[in-house]
Amino acid sequence: MKLSFVKFITALLIIVNSFCSLSVWADGRMEFIKVSLNDNWKFSRDPQGKGFNDHTSLKWEDVSFPHSWNTQDVMDDDPGYYRGTGWYKRKVKIDPGLKNKQLFLYFDGANQQSEIFVNGKSAGSHIGGYTRFCIPISNFLNFNNPEDNEVVIKVDNRHNDDIPPLSADFTFFGGVYRNLYLIVKDEVHFDLTDYASNGVYVNTPLVSEKSASVVVRSKLSNSVRQLNRVLVETSVIDSLGNKVAVVRSSVKLTPDVKSEISQEIKGINNPHLWSPDAPYLYKVISRIYDAKSKRLLDEVINPLGFRWFKFDPNEGFFLNGKRCKLIGTSRHQDYEDMGNALPAALHIRDVELLKEMGGNFLRIAHYPQDPVILEMCDKLGILTSVEIPVVNAITESEEFYTNCREMQKEMIRQNYNHPSVILWTYMNEVLLKPKFANDVKRQDEYYKNITALVQNLEDLTRKEDPSRYTFISNHGAYDLYKRVGLTSIPMVIGWNLYQGWYGDKIEGFGQFLDKFHKENPGKSLMVTEFGADADPRLRTFNPLRFDKTVEYASFYHEVYLKEIEKRDFVAGAAVWNLADFNSEQREETMPHMNNKGLLTWNRKPKDIYYFYQANLLRKPFVRIASRSWNLRSGIADSDNHDFCIQKLKVYTNQKEVTLIVNGKNLGTKIAKDRICLWDVPFINGLNTLEAVVKEGGLLYKDYTEIDFKLLPYNLNSSLVPFKEMNILLGSQRYFIDDLKHVVWIPDQPYRAGGWGYTGGMPFKLNNGNKDGYGSDGNIRGTFDDPLFQTQRVGINEYRLDVPDGLYHISMYFSELNDGREKAPLLYNLNNSVAKRADSARVFSVSVNDKQLLKALNIREEAGANAGLIKSMEVFVEGGKGISIKFSPIEGNPVLNALQIRKEF
Numbered sequence: 001m002k003l004s005f006v007k008f009i010t011a012l013l014i015i016v017n018s019f020c021s022l023s024v025w026a027d028g029r030m031e032f033i034k035v036s037l038n039d040n041w042k043f044s045r046d047p048q049g050k051g052f053n054d055h056t057s058l059k060w061e062d063v064s065f066p067h068s069w070n071t072q073d074v075m076d077d078d079p080g081y082y083r084g085t086g087w088y089k090r091k092v093k094i095d096p097g098l099k100n101k102q103l104f105l106y107f108d109g110a111n112q113q114s115e116i117f118v119n120g121k122s123a124g125s126h127i128g129g130y131t132r133f134c135i136p137i138s139n140f141l142n143f144n145n146p147e148d149n150e151v152v153i154k155v156d157n158r159h160n161d162d163i164p165p166l167s168a169d170f171t172f173f174g175g176v177y178r179n180l181y182l183i184v185k186d187e188v189h190f191d192l193t194d195y196a197s198n199g200v201y202v203n204t205p206l207v208s209e210k211s212a213s214v215v216v217r218s219k220l221s222n223s224v225r226q227l228n229r230v231l232v233e234t235s236v237i238d239s240l241g242n243k244v245a246v247v248r249s250s251v252k253l254t255p256d257v258k259s260e261i262s263q264e265i266k267g268i269n270n271p272h273l274w275s276p277d278a279p280y281l282y283k284v285i286s287r288i289y290d291a292k293s294k295r296l297l298d299e300v301i302n303p304l305g306f307r308w309f310k311f312d313p314n315e316g317f318f319l320n321g322k323r324c325k326l327i328g329t330s331r332h333q334d335y336e337d338m339g340n341a342l343p344a345a346l347h348i349r350d351v352e353l354l355k356e357m358g359g360n361f362l363r364i365a366h367y368p369q370d371p372v373i374l375e376m377c378d379k380l381g382i383l384t385s386v387e388i389p390v391v392n393a394i395t396e397s398e399e400f401y402t403n404c405r406e407m408q409k410e411m412i413r414q415n416y417n418h419p420s421v422i423l424w425t426y427m428n429e430v431l432l433k434p435k436f437a438n439d440v441k442r443q444d445e446y447y448k449n450i451t452a453l454v455q456n457l458e459d460l461t462r463k464e465d466p467s468r469y470t471f472i473s474n475h476g477a478y479d480l481y482k483r484v485g486l487t488s489i490p491m492v493i494g495w496n497l498y499q500g501w502y503g504d505k506i507e508g509f510g511q512f513l514d515k516f517h518k519e520n521p522g523k524s525l526m527v528t529e530f531g532a533d534a535d536p537r538l539r540t541f542n543p544l545r546f547d548k549t550v551e552y553a554s555f556y557h558e559v560y561l562k563e564i565e566k567r568d569f570v571a572g573a574a575v576w577n578l579a580d581f582n583s584e585q586r587e588e589t590m591p592h593m594n595n596k597g598l599l600t601w602n603r604k605p606k607d608i609y610y611f612y613q614a615n616l617l618r619k620p621f622v623r624i625a626s627r628s629w630n631l632r633s634g635i636a637d638s639d640n641h642d643f644c645i646q647k648l649k650v651y652t653n654q655k656e657v658t659l660i661v662n663g664k665n666l667g668t669k670i671a672k673d674r675i676c677l678w679d680v681p682f683i684n685g686l687n688t689l690e691a692v693v694k695e696g697g698l699l700y701k702d703y704t705e706i707d708f709k710l711l712p713y714n715l716n717s718s719l720v721p722f723k724e725m726n727i728l729l730g731s732q733r734y735f736i737d738d739l740k741h742v743v744w745i746p747d748q749p750y751r752a753g754g755w756g757y758t759g760g761m762p763f764k765l766n767n768g769n770k771d772g773y774g775s776d777g778n779i780r781g782t783f784d785d786p787l788f789q790t791q792r793v794g795i796n797e798y799r800l801d802v803p804d805g806l807y808h809i810s811m812y813f814s815e816l817n818d819g820r821e822k823a824p825l826l827y828n829l830n831n832s833v834a835k836r837a838d839s840a841r842v843f844s845v846s847v848n849d850k851q852l853l854k855a856l857n858i859r860e861e862a863g864a865n866a867g868l869i870k871s872m873e874v875f876v877e878g879g880k881g882i883s884i885k886f887s888p889i890e891g892n893p894v895l896n897a898l899q900i901r902k903e904f
Contacts, residue, residue: 087154088153166392236265424470426472538786540746
């Protein structure tokens with residue numbers, strides 16, 4: 001059927017009242033419509049499973065796509081989040097003039113089982129939360145009453161043993177969390193139902209600096225009930241719009257039969273090569289014309305990048321004949337307050353941030369992501385691997401195996417044409433938590449089934465796309481993966497290594513790499529995960545494993561990158577992770593978050609991000625590393641000084657850096673491993689800092705300001721008057737509360753004239769394979785968990801030799817021993833169970849010999865792992881200062897944090 005241009009516009013306007021993207025050709029004929037269906041939806045949860053037709057029990061709210069129903073419950077104190085059914089519904093107006101067209105609903109993603117109903121009938125379904133799917137709907141539409149077409153979507157994100165992922169260290173957000181489109185096609189079109197690809201597959205079998213060839217496979221769908229002859233035209237267009245080459249093929253289409261043709265374009269001379277430094281993109285435009293009328297029936301446009309690459313087991317990765325060390329990050333797709341329902345702009349910004357860091361590689365983990373991610377990687381020159389979500393374990397069922405194969409096909413076919421993709425991945429840490437630990441024979445059978453699935457997916461992937469490499473990522477249990485056979489099947493092996501964090505000493509990282517290479521000289525290697533949690537609110541000058549400070553994470557990355565860079569056989573590495581991401585099951589200092597990101601959840605850079613810029617960027621770079629630690633506190637160096645000396649780090653890719661603080665030149669330092677360190681005398685109030693490098697006769701500067709709250713060396717000092725003090729007991733960390741503009745400082749033993757504790761020991765938790773820095777439990781009722789996660793146990797007295805006056809005191813308590821056995825979460829790298837002591841703890845507290853808290857029982861009053869704050873006023877006179885004494889009645893007294901503020 002042929003529509004006039006006016007009718008085309010009319011049809012478009014009444015299809016949907018929302019933003020649309022469409023294609024109109026100069027001859028005024030409608031070829032296809034692609035219009036977003038993101039607005040005007042009604043949504044309801046269905047926790048009781050009553051079904052959509054029970055309207056009286058469902059509460060509906062207005063939503064738009066992208067949408068997730070887990071944006072809030074993943075961050076509350078209640079364990080778990082809603083995993084169940086959600087319903088969406090809306091009316092769609094369809095013009096009767098589209099009756100002879102082919103209409104589809106095209107989903108960029110919905111997690112994880114979906115069924116689509118049109119006018120009360122099931123039009124189709126999909127399994128898997130991270131790949132795209134396309135549902136034909138023409139046969140279900142009411143063209144006689146265009147305003148009476150209703151689309152209903154059922155989505156379910158509950159656990160299903162037959163659908164990967166089964167478990168993982170990330171949150172399985174539910175909802176239609178990516179874009180939804182209505183697509184209108186001619187009766188003859190490129191096949192959208194071939195695993196939701198666009199029906200066109202572009203390959204470059206021969207590429208060199210002098211010439212290149214292109215092979216294009218096109219899958220055609222014909223719903224016309226008669227023989228149909230069409231012309232398929234494929235053109236290669238350069239970035240300026242010039243036609244480089246064209247090929248045409250005449251094709252006879254059988255009624256209601258899908259066809260496939262292959263076209264080859266040879267002799268593209270002196271092609272512009274695609275690379276991270278110069279990501280030159282051509283376009284491949286594929287068109288179908290009616291052979292008789294010459295009417296354009298369909299058009300598909302794909303990116304084209306000419307490049308060739310190889311992995312060498314000894315020399316690493318090569319792109320276009322040159323060695324190219326792959327350094328970048330992995331990425332999860334969620335964002336603060338949005339879950340995984342992100343607009344395109346935030347996906348785009350993530351790839352830009354990786355490029356601005358100097359990265360040239362993105363591991364898209366642990367699942368295919370929004371289409372715009374690979375679009376931007378193509379444009380910016382970021383090489384990628386893409387993987388399906390087979391994580392931690394498998395289910396030994398044919399349904400599970402089938403779903404894995406279907407996801408792999410969807411992933412490959414939907415993303416086949418992106419020049420940025422060099423690796424297809426199908427498993428991550430699949431032996432992390434082996435089943436049947438108490439039955440060796442049954443476990444061996446389980447391992448054999450894993451190996452069989454790996455081989456099956458390997459064979460499938462090589463058949464689907466022989467031009468790229470296959471890849472899996474393993475955790476550090478090398479001997480186990482080798483025994484099961486998973487180190488020999490894929491073409492490239494990735495290792496997720498956390499020596500110096502979850503297990504082993506940090507020196508073991510380089511030793512692991514050398515061992516694997518020595519024992520597997522013919523196998524290419526990448527480091528696919530490494531990282532350490534860095535809560536951006538926690539800082540220290542004495543970094544320790546598991547203290548969650550930015551400083552320990554910085555030290556960790558400085559060691560790892562050095563080891564990676566000096567080994568040519570390591571083809572590349574991906575930091576875990578680009579940004580902090582939600583993992584609802586985690587507790588930690590920032591509950592429900594994995595803080596290993598180089599950026600925070602809302603994409604603010606941490607110090608480590610600047611470290612990678614200093615190492616990866618080629619243009620002159622200098623950055624004050626701890627610029628985000630712009631609110632500090634510390635004790636004056638002596639009673640005669642009105643400043644506090646603290647370390648300051650600067651990252652640079654230049655030979656030397658000069659530092660100017662408060663207008664004073666603190667000298668020039670020679671950079672070692674891209675790092676310069678200074679002892680900076682911070683004064684009370686605002687401090688200005690400027691780091692300067694010179695290159696090619698030009699000056700490059702980085703400027704920041706740090707607000708410093710100076711504390712007196714002696715609390716009666718006239719040079720630095722006492723105002724307030726915030727102390728973390730049992731801790732060497734600083735906790736920065738930007739909202740309240742407060743800095744909590746580490747504890748110290750009592751010093752005459754100053755302050756500190758007498759007696760007791762820092763709390764240490766027996767928590768499996770961790771070192772036991774404080775508690776890793778979620779503290780209920782607060783977002784400031786670090787205030788309650790460390791404490792001094794068995795404390796006798798806390799003394800502060802403050803001047804006379806009226807003081808407000810707040811004592812922070814929490815019962816960190818709850819008596820429960822806590823099995824390690826999935827991301828821990830052993831199977832140990834942490835036994836937590838069950839404390840009976842009752843004690844009294846007196847201030848200046850006046851009992852203010854009698855028989856305090858934290859558990860009875862607040863419960864375990866909950867914050868309890870006791871505040872009071874104390875009048876100090878006669879130079880007595882403040883003495884807080886703890887009298888045990890049963891068990892050991894504790895104190896977690898202490899806040900003292902002078903009122904007058």
